[in-house]
Amino acid sequence: xxxxxxxxxxxxxxxxxxxxxxxxxxxxxxxxxxxxxxxxxxxxxxxxxxxxxxxxxxxxxxxxxxxxxxxxxxxxxxxxxxxxxxxxxxxxxxxxxxxxxxxxxxxxx
Amino acid sequence: xxxxxxxxxxxxxxxxxxxxxxxxxxxxxxxxxxxxxxxxxxxxxxxxxxxxxxxxxxxxxxxxxxxxxxxxxxxxxxxxxxxxxxxxxxxxxxxxxxxxxxxxxxxxxxxxxxxxxxxxxxxxxxxxxxxxxxxxxxxxxxxxxxxxxxxxxxxxxxxxxxxxxxxxxxxxxxxxxxxxxxxxxxxxxxxxxxxxxxxxxxxxxxxxxxxxxxxxxxxxxxxxxxxxxxxxxxxxxxxxxxxxxxxxxxxxxxxxxxxxxxxxxxxxxxxxxxxxxxxxxxxxxxxxxxxxxxxxxxxxxxxxxxxxxxxxxxxxxxxxxxxxxxxxxxxxxxxxxxxxxxxxxxxxxxxxxxxxxxxxxxxxxxxxxxxxxxxxxxxxxxxxxxxxxxxxxxxxxxxxx
Numbered sequence: 001x002x003x004x005x006x007x008x009x010x011x012x013x014x015x016x017x018x019x020x021x022x023x024x025x026x027x028x029x030x031x032x033x034x035x036x037x038x039x040x041x042x043x044x045x046x047x048x049x050x051x052x053x054x055x056x057x058x059x060x061x062x063x064x065x066x067x068x069x070x071x072x073x074x075x076x077x078x079x080x081x082x083x084x085x086x087x088x089x090x091x092x093x094x095x096x097x098x099x100x101x102x103x104x105x106x107x108x109x
Numbered sequence: 110x111x112x113x114x115x116x117x118x119x120x121x122x123x124x125x126x127x128x129x130x131x132x133x134x135x136x137x138x139x140x141x142x143x144x145x146x147x148x149x150x151x152x153x154x155x156x157x158x159x160x161x162x163x164x165x166x167x168x169x170x171x172x173x174x175x176x177x178x179x180x181x182x183x184x185x186x187x188x189x190x191x192x193x194x195x196x197x198x199x200x201x202x203x204x205x206x207x208x209x210x211x212x213x214x215x216x217x218x219x220x221x222x223x224x225x226x227x228x229x230x231x232x233x234x235x236x237x238x239x240x241x242x243x244x245x246x247x248x249x250x251x252x253x254x255x256x257x258x259x260x261x262x263x264x265x266x267x268x269x270x271x272x273x274x275x276x277x278x279x280x281x282x283x284x285x286x287x288x289x290x291x292x293x294x295x296x297x298x299x300x301x302x303x304x305x306x307x308x309x310x311x312x313x314x315x316x317x318x319x320x321x322x323x324x325x326x327x328x329x330x331x332x333x334x335x336x337x338x339x340x341x342x343x344x345x346x347x348x349x350x351x352x353x354x355x356x357x358x359x360x361x362x363x364x365x366x367x368x369x370x371x372x373x374x375x376x377x378x379x380x381x382x383x384x385x386x387x388x389x390x391x392x393x394x395x396x397x398x399x400x401x402x403x404x405x406x407x408x409x410x411x412x413x414x415x416x417x418x419x420x421x422x423x424x425x426x427x428x429x430x431x432x433x434x435x436x437x438x439x440x441x442x443x444x445x446x447x448x449x450x451x452x453x454x455x456x457x458x459x460x461x462x463x464x465x466x467x468x469x470x471x472x473x474x475x476x477x478x479x480x481x482x483x484x485x486x487x488x489x490x491x492x493x494x495x496x497x498x499x500x501x502x503x504x505x506x507x508x509x510x
Contacts, residue, residue: 005268005456007356015268015343017456029458046264046343060345063272063356065302067349080345087346089298101340 004037004049006030008064013048013080015062020049026077040077048080060085110470111284115478117248118182121207125252126179127412127477129243130155130428131235133185133228134172134199137162137192143215144187147228154232155427157404157492164193167497170370170504172199174408177206178428182239184208185231187224190216209238250470251285253477254373256381256406256414257357258291260399263419264342267353269436269455269465270417276466277415277473278359278378287373288359289409291381291402293323294395295354298347302355308362308377315366319382326384326395357417368501372410381409388498400424400493403431413473423447425489430482432472449483 002024004014009031020026020039026049028035043049048062054074059066068085071094078084082101086094096103117125131151135144135158148156157175159168176184176199184203186196200212211231215224257274259266278288296303300320307313344350364377373379383405384395396402399422406414407429414426416433421440425431435441438453450469454460460468476482 003458007268007272015264027458029456031462034458044343048343048345062349063267063352064360065348065352067352068346081343082340082345085345087298087348090347093340093346096337096340099341101337101342103337 001025001027002039003027003029006051007062010064011061012050012052012054013060013062014051016043016045016047016049019043019045038077040075041079043079050074050076050078050080052076054080110467110474111250111280113471113474114247114249115474116245117252117477118179119244119246120179122177124179124410125246125248126181127248127253127479128180128430129153129182129239130180131183131185131232131239132157132176132181132428133187133232134158134176134196136186136188136194136196136199139189139192140187140215143221143224143228146221146225147185147187147232151229151232153236155490155492157427157494159194159494161496162192165496165498166505167369167499168494169194169199170501171404171408171494173202174370174372174410175404175428176203176210177208178407179410180412180428182208182243183235184210185228185235186210186212187228188212188214190214209235209242211235248477249284250281250474251376253281253412253473254287254289254410255281255473256289256291256403256409256411257417258399258402258406258414259354259357259417260402260424261418261420261422262353263437265436265453265456266417266419267350267356269452269462270419270434271353271357271436272462273436273450273452273455273465273469274357274415274417274434275359276462277469278357279361280466280470282359282361282376282378285376287376287410288361288378289367289373289381289406289411290358290378291383291405292354293319293380293382293384294327296320296351297324297327299351299355302348302352303363303380306358306361306363308364312363312365316363316380319366319380319384322382322386323384325387330394357415367409368499369405369497370408370504371501379409381405385497386500397495398493400426400491401495404492404494413476415469415473421447423489424491425482425484425487427490427492430476431484431489432476432482433484434469446487447483
């Protein structure tokens, strides 16, 4: 079973330690022990999955601190990345390619 | 665990060391070969120095901070004879700290062979005096200053390696000890998170000013810490990437900011600012490799430095033992001779963060008691120092005093 790691008890996302396919049962390893969660979609290793529903405008929390704001509502088990979470500091990265991270806003883009 | 005690070395300034090393300092690259030969095959002798012929106040302050470090019992300064940095003035300043110190110019002792022989003789007498002067006293975590540095990071560093060190820092601070973290260039986006952790309004001002200088520096040298590959790897925002590095600071209040070669004025958690100040020559990049960052932490008085790596690293440190922590189980297995602590067990769920931090505290106490860390067992004693400019009013006199 693929696993995901939750750093802090107040986090609403966990980081995938393996790749999870759509519908896969995920083992969430966290500060309060292990539990299971179904992945709503394919999530790659190193990427994040929502542990609970996150409403648009709410804080995405990892390490116990805000790492961004939900730019649309996020379901439990969904992939959390550039398409639904934006930086509070860096407005540019929200437009980067969801899969490659490549910028499309520069002269050669 | 937090009440562990061990025998340390009491220094005349009241600080306590966990080693009684002898330091050989060369004052120009031209003297480095002779200095290295003097220290070769000598147990407990570490060699450091500055390569430039033209002097640099930052470098002199750092060498003095290491020469008077609590892990050092005696110092030999070796110069060629035509450089700006003066070995006899370094030795004099170190003697004023109550340590035996000697110095000589190679040009006054013939060539390589006679200088190495002369240096070896001086080393014998320095070691005899350092052993005779040694005052053994009990030490606890309250007497420890510990630094944290990361290098060769991977996805596990932010998830396990840095958080376990952060938890150790919390325990150290709660036990009355001193914890220092640096690498502020990796903390872009965390201005509010950092200032919210300030212990006092003054500390908040220091943290904000240090952050703003760092951002100006990064813009000037075009050094930013996030790249497309980070996003492809799963990091969504710069705040997320920065928090992975900042996690090693733990959760306690930050007492303030110190600059390179300054010591924290009182126990607790401190940020070390190693970023160069704006200067007419704009010289000095902020630490170009892990070893310079480690030396900055040691110069602040750290008797032990925790080094967090994911991909793996094979460095050690002059003056203070380096303890290597990895969050990557594969790296731990592949580099078992170099890695001290396997934090990867947190990710596999076989150990909680709390349990891991208790185990790491015990390892720190073992190393403080004299058990060699893995890099020490392998004979590592890396050192690196280059030109840099920093305004440090509290230390501006340096060895010109």
